[in-house]
Amino acid sequence: MLTVEDLRIVYEDFTLTADFTVETGRKVAILGPSGAGKSTLLSAIAGFETPAAGRVLWDGEDLGPKAPGARPVSVIFQDNNLFPHLTTAQNVGLGLSPALRLSPADETKVEEALGQVGLEGLGGRKPGALSGGQMARVSLARALLRHKPLLLLDEPFGALGPALRVEMLDLVADLAERTGATLLMVSHEPGDARRIADDVVLVHDGEAHPPVNTAEIFANPPAELAAYLGDS
Numbered sequence: 001m002l003t004v005e006d007l008r009i010v011y012e013d014f015t016l017t018a019d020f021t022v023e024t025g026r027k028v029a030i031l032g033p034s035g036a037g038k039s040t041l042l043s044a045i046a047g048f049e050t051p052a053a054g055r056v057l058w059d060g061e062d063l064g065p066k067a068p069g070a071r072p073v074s075v076i077f078q079d080n081n082l083f084p085h086l087t088t089a090q091n092v093g094l095g096l097s098p099a100l101r102l103s104p105a106d107e108t109k110v111e112e113a114l115g116q117v118g119l120e121g122l123g124g125r126k127p128g129a130l131s132g133g134q135m136a137r138v139s140l141a142r143a144l145l146r147h148k149p150l151l152l153l154d155e156p157f158g159a160l161g162p163a164l165r166v167e168m169l170d171l172v173a174d175l176a177e178r179t180g181a182t183l184l185m186v187s188h189e190p191g192d193a194r195r196i197a198d199d200v201v202l203v204h205d206g207e208a209h210p211p212v213n214t215a216e217i218f219a220n221p222p223a224e225l226a227a228y229l230g231d232s
């Protein structure tokens with residue numbers, strides 16, 4: 001279970017507050033207007049930001065002392081963070097060893113991860129020779145083979161067209177279910193939440209609200225969500 005406890009992240013002229021829990025295995029969409037603090041919330045959970053107050057815990061363990069790489073967390077960003085000079089397999093392998101010292105067993109894991117995202121046989125290609133959807137799959141494979149229980153996605157498919165976006169969302173949902181991972185996904189698209197999320201965390205004006213069941217929140221949206229959806 002993820003616990004975000006009385007968390008406060010403070011920038012010069014912006015403060016994010018959050019206090020909620022997410023049960024293991026839930027798929028949660030983080031929705032809210034631009035600048036509301038969605039990415040800040042993910043960064044705090046991943047350990048890229050130090051809280052001014054409060055704690056982030058996983059299964060009761062305070063993650064505060066842990067560097068990002070030591071947290072039970074994998075993050076996928078919108079730009080996919082692929083290195084153009086490395087092959088697909090090497091880009092995935094970075095998830096296991098940042099220095100790319102991969103044992104034969106590691107290389108097998110890389111192949112397996114590529115297979116899980118439908119990229120078998122493409123390990124030798126460089127990112128420049130992949131489509132946008134394939135690049136998104138590479139970063140998903142890299143996150144998967146780290147076997148971290150918490151998967152954080154920051155608008156990972158924003159650059160993809162609608163059909164590819166839906167395909168990737170379904171793939172992420174399927175992989176999260178199969179691996180038992182807990183998923184937190186920042187999105188600008190309410191449709192993304194409706195498609196795959198069990199719950200929605202609404203972030204508005206620097207406040208992250210506790211998760212609400214997706215069907216419930218869209219059936220009866222709070223004023224902040226209604227305004228964001230353009231319904232009011």
Ligand SMILES: Nc1ncnc2c1ncn2[C@@H]1O[C@H](COP(=O)(O)OP(=O)(O)OP(=O)(O)O)[C@@H](O)[C@H]1O
Nearest residue numbers: 011012014032033034035036037038039040041203
């Ligand atoms: N490193 C930083 N230093 C100072 N201010 C920051 C920093 N990172 C973000 N901010 C500010 O914090 C606020 C929240 O930013 P954040 O990126 O979390 O919003 P967001 O909801 O993810 O927005 P978007 O949907 O546009 O990506 C913004 O006002 C932003 O300018």
